[in-house]
Amino acid sequence: MTTTMSRSRAWEGPAVLSYGFRPFFLLGAIWAAAAMGLWLAHLAGWIGLEGPFAPTDWHAHALLFGYASAAIVGFALTAVPNWTGRLPIVGWPLAGLAALWLAGRAATTLPLGLSPWAVLALDLALPVALLAALAREIAAGRNWRNLPVVGLIGLVALGQGLFHLEAQAGGAAQGAGLRLGLAGTVMLIALIGGRIVPSFTRNWLAARQSPRLPAPPDRLDAAALALTALALGFFVALPQHPATALAALAAGAANVGRLARWQGWRARAEPLVWVLHAGFAFVGLGFLGVAAAAAGWMPDAGARHLWLAGAVGLMTLAVMTRASLGHTGRPLTAGRGVTALYLALIAAALARPAQALWPQAPGLLDLAATGWILAFGGFALLYWVPLTRPRQGVKAASGRG
Known part of the structure; x- marks a missing residue:
C-alpha cells in the first residue's frame, strides 16, 4: 500500500x-x-x-x-x-x-x-x-x-x-451559533487533546527514563469527557442558568484533574511538551470562567476568551508548531523563538479575561492583542521555511510523538 x-x-x-x-x-x-x-x-x-x-x-x-x-x-x-x-x-x-x-x-x-x-x-x-x-x-x-x-x-x-x-x-x-461553534471546538480539544497530550508526554518522559509516566486512559477520562459534553450542552442552550454554573464547575474540575494525571511538570524542560499542558489547562479554566459568568461574577466575554485565546489559540499553536517540525523532518525541540511565541500567547490569553474583569485597567487590551499578533505573526515568520520547503531528511529528536 x-x-x-x-x-x-x-x-x-x-x-x-x-x-x-x-x-x-x-x-x-x-x-x-x-x-x-x-x-x-x-x-x-x-x-x-x-x-x-x-x-x-x-x-x-x-x-x-x-x-x-x-x-x-x-x-x-x-x-x-x-x-x-x-x-x-x-x-x-x-x-x-x-x-x-x-x-x-x-x-x-x-x-x-x-x-x-x-x-x-x-x-x-x-x-x-x-x-x-x-x-x-x-x-x-x-x-x-x-x-x-x-x-x-x-x-x-x-x-x-x-x-x-x-x-x-x-x-x-x-448568539447560539458562536456558542455552538465554540463548544464543538472545545470538545474537540478535550477529546483529541486527551489523546495527544499524555501520549507525547509519555514518549518524552520514557525517552529520559522518568520514574513516573502519565496515567493511561481509563474510566476517569471517559467520565470527564461525559461531564465536558454535558456542561457544553448547558453552555450552548442556557448560558446564564444556574445549572450551567454547576455543570461547568464540575467539568472544569474534571478536566483539571485529567491534566494533573499527565505528569506535565516533569516535562517542563521541553517547551513543545509543556505548552500542550498549558493549552489544555485553559479548557478547565474556561469552564470555571463559564461557571463564574453564569453566576454573574464575570462578564461573558472574559469567560469565553479563556477558551478562545487560551484553549483554542494556545492548543492549536502548540499542535501547529509540533506537527510542522515533525512532519517536515526537523528535530522536535523548541528554541527560544518558539518559546517566546508560547509566552506571548499565554500573556494574551490571561490579559483579555483580566481586561473584562477590570475594564479600566490600562494596557490589558493592548497586551492581549499584541501578544496574539506576536504569537501568530511570529509563527508565520519562523515556520515559513519549514512549511514551504521540501521535507528534510533529518530524523526527529528522541522522544518524538
Missing part, C-alpha cells in the same frame, strides 16, 4: 501543497495576526469594517470560524490519513480546499455586495467539503473510533451556519 508519506513525496509541485497542514497552518497563522490587526485598527478609528457582518460579529467570526477552522482543517487533513492508512489529499485538490477557505475569508470580510445567502454558501463551502472527505475516508478505512471527530467538526459547521443567520439580525457574537 502506498504510504501517507510516499504520496506526499510523490507530489512534484510546490512543497506547500505536499501535505494538508502546510497551507492551512501557514494561512491560518497569517490570518490570525492580520485579523487582530484589522480589529485594532477599527477600534482606533483608522478603518471601518464594512463587510457583511457588524464589526463585533466579524471579529468573533474571524477568529473562531476563520482562524480556528484553518487549524482544524490542517490537523484533520494530516491526522486522518495516519488514522486510516489511506492516501492524503495533496497537490491541486489541496489547493482547491485552501482556495475555498480564502473565499470564505473574503466573502465575510470585504464589502463585495453579495447576498447573505451567497456569503453563507462561500463561508460553508470548505466545512462541507471537509466533512464529505473525512466521512468518506473514515468509512473506507473503517476507522470508526474517530467518527466522533467528524461529528464534532459537523457541530462546528452547524454553529457557523447558525452564526450567519443570527448575524443578519445583528448580535451574532452573543
Whole structure:
C-alpha cells in the first residue's frame, strides 16, 4: 500500500501543497495576526469594517470560524490519513480546499455586495467539503473510533451556519451559533487533546527514563469527557442558568484533574511538551470562567476568551508548531523563538479575561492583542521555511510523538 508519506513525496509541485497542514497552518497563522490587526485598527478609528457582518460579529467570526477552522482543517487533513492508512489529499485538490477557505475569508470580510445567502454558501463551502472527505475516508478505512471527530467538526459547521443567520439580525457574537461553534471546538480539544497530550508526554518522559509516566486512559477520562459534553450542552442552550454554573464547575474540575494525571511538570524542560499542558489547562479554566459568568461574577466575554485565546489559540499553536517540525523532518525541540511565541500567547490569553474583569485597567487590551499578533505573526515568520520547503531528511529528536 502506498504510504501517507510516499504520496506526499510523490507530489512534484510546490512543497506547500505536499501535505494538508502546510497551507492551512501557514494561512491560518497569517490570518490570525492580520485579523487582530484589522480589529485594532477599527477600534482606533483608522478603518471601518464594512463587510457583511457588524464589526463585533466579524471579529468573533474571524477568529473562531476563520482562524480556528484553518487549524482544524490542517490537523484533520494530516491526522486522518495516519488514522486510516489511506492516501492524503495533496497537490491541486489541496489547493482547491485552501482556495475555498480564502473565499470564505473574503466573502465575510470585504464589502463585495453579495447576498447573505451567497456569503453563507462561500463561508460553508470548505466545512462541507471537509466533512464529505473525512466521512468518506473514515468509512473506507473503517476507522470508526474517530467518527466522533467528524461529528464534532459537523457541530462546528452547524454553529457557523447558525452564526450567519443570527448575524443578519445583528448580535451574532452573543448568539447560539458562536456558542455552538465554540463548544464543538472545545470538545474537540478535550477529546483529541486527551489523546495527544499524555501520549507525547509519555514518549518524552520514557525517552529520559522518568520514574513516573502519565496515567493511561481509563474510566476517569471517559467520565470527564461525559461531564465536558454535558456542561457544553448547558453552555450552548442556557448560558446564564444556574445549572450551567454547576455543570461547568464540575467539568472544569474534571478536566483539571485529567491534566494533573499527565505528569506535565516533569516535562517542563521541553517547551513543545509543556505548552500542550498549558493549552489544555485553559479548557478547565474556561469552564470555571463559564461557571463564574453564569453566576454573574464575570462578564461573558472574559469567560469565553479563556477558551478562545487560551484553549483554542494556545492548543492549536502548540499542535501547529509540533506537527510542522515533525512532519517536515526537523528535530522536535523548541528554541527560544518558539518559546517566546508560547509566552506571548499565554500573556494574551490571561490579559483579555483580566481586561473584562477590570475594564479600566490600562494596557490589558493592548497586551492581549499584541501578544496574539506576536504569537501568530511570529509563527508565520519562523515556520515559513519549514512549511514551504521540501521535507528534510533529518530524523526527529528522541522522544518524538
